[in-house]
Amino acid sequence: MSRALGAERWVALFLLVLSVSYGYFALELESLTLGRSEVLGPRTFPLVLAACGTLLSLVLLLRPRAPGATVPDGRWRGDWFSLVLVMGLMALYAVTLRPLGFFVATWFFLAASSWALGERRVKVLAGVCLAVVLVFELTIRTLLGLYVQDPVWELLGRVLSGR
């Protein structure tokens, strides 16, 4: 239980740091020059926000826990391993989209994430994901008229048209 309480304070602390640094960077903003009386310049609104944010995060950080309030059990329970794995796969997908092309990158992503989440049937991993990618790429190119960089698709196109 105290672990969850700790998490609350950490987040509040993070928000405090965020507000204070936001305010710091706001102060660095150039204000309208030439000595014009400036009531609402580029830094006014941010400064107000920084002040409110600092105040609120202090409240969240320091306020005593309400008596009788309980932290729900199992709040942090869960499949963190899969979560991190899936997030890593998504980052990988983002990075490989351009070099590998839409077709390969998407197919790999769908298959790998399904596998990561427990799917083991090879037919599904290969077949269904392939079908999805095909449908998608077709839709994107024809219906939406967008061009997605994809060497495999070009290759397929050439092969199918017999060139």
Place this chain on the structure above:
Amino acid sequence: MLEGILQGLDTLLDPLNLLMVLTGCLAGTLIGMLPGLGPISAIALMIPVTYGLDPASALILMAGVYYGAVFGGSTSSILINAPGVAGTVATTFDGYPMARRGEAGRALAIAAYSSFTGGTVAAVFLLLAAPGLALVSLSFQSPEYFALTVLGLAAISAFAQPGQMAKAWMMAIVGLMLATVGQDVASDVPRFTFGRVELLDGLSFLLLAMATFALSEALMSVLQPPSQEDEGTRSRRGIGSLRLARDDLRQMAPAVGRSSVLGFFIGVLPGAGATLASFLAYAVEKSLAPARRKAEFGRGSVAGLAAPEAANNAASSGSFVPLLTLGIPGSGTTAVMLGALISFGVQPGPRLLVDRPEVFWSVILSMYLGNLVLLFLNLPMIPYLARLLAVPSQLLVPLILFFSLVGVYLVSWSALDLVLMIAIAFGALLLRRLDYPMPPLVLGFVLGPLMEENLRRSLILHDNRLSFLWHRPATATLLVVTLGVLTLPLWQSRVRAQGSPR
């Protein structure tokens, strides 16, 4: 007004727009049925699709997705006790027990008819009230707008998380902070860009909306997958007949009537939405029910199912009122819609009625059509749609992740944006676990520029003095209401302290 209606009808009957209604309702229903994805995520996922459309079609599509999602949420509430949408939690109270008795079909039919009535009644009110309200709001000037944005933020923070107003406000402030990133409109000073050119236009609204809703909810279901029991239940149970008995209709009618009206007015209020409306309607019907019926509530009561269903649809339509007439979103969902509209170059608000009447009216009319579509097309298709729930989550979740990522990629073509999305989605997941609500964040992000701009103009108009806050009666009234909303928890605890023990 008749001229406007005809104009709207003309726009609506365009084949593309008709297709938009159909697609929206269908897609919304599918997405709403998936536990974890709600109307906000559904709409966020649709935004990339709307980029090729003109504003009227885009708004019609998004509106269709909205009700579709609420409708779909009811379906999963009834069938598997997993509300797809917060506004359908109250539906589980009596819908699921009915389904467990093997009367799922009856429950679905009750829900469908109630939703239809609620939505139609609200659409009628909208049709009658909106132009009047729009004309009134033409007299609104910058001070009133400023006060209204403050009220909108206050209201959504107050209602978003009962008892956790500090957290909701904090999220609103973070949203406002995020909105200041970019080039300041008035002075062209780059703010918080750290020298990066990509940030000059500010943070992408689409990215933020997708990351904080669709993506983080999908990640949540990776972290805590739906229980095995639910999956087994889905395939085993049959649906049963979709017919209703006369007695059912007789029980439904008064409940639906009252709940529709209640739902509409609650939906109009900024901050309150379908969720609040459905709970309130349930409570009202329960207290109004005669003794013999009261015991049925929670066990499969017809009125107990009909009331929240009518109310949540009515509230969904009602929440369009502030958006269309004042340009101020009243909820997270309409905030996302507003963000999308602004990126099309359409500024909802009183000028919408005057400058782009075809957008204004066609959206309202599309609500009628959408309700009809939901009733006649969706209801018979439920058995097939329910099959979707049987798709194992190992495949479904990667698909959702893929949609979210691709949606953003097709617009920005930046791998960095995708990585940023992942980071934001993870942050949102952590925050949600700690009870920090996301709608205030999105609302703050969308309202931020409006707020700052109107404050700036008000100050310029009033010689840099803050006196405009109390000199203008409308502004003062709005601010008083805001204060009332902010101190709501104090009133509530006082009432509770004085109330009789239960």
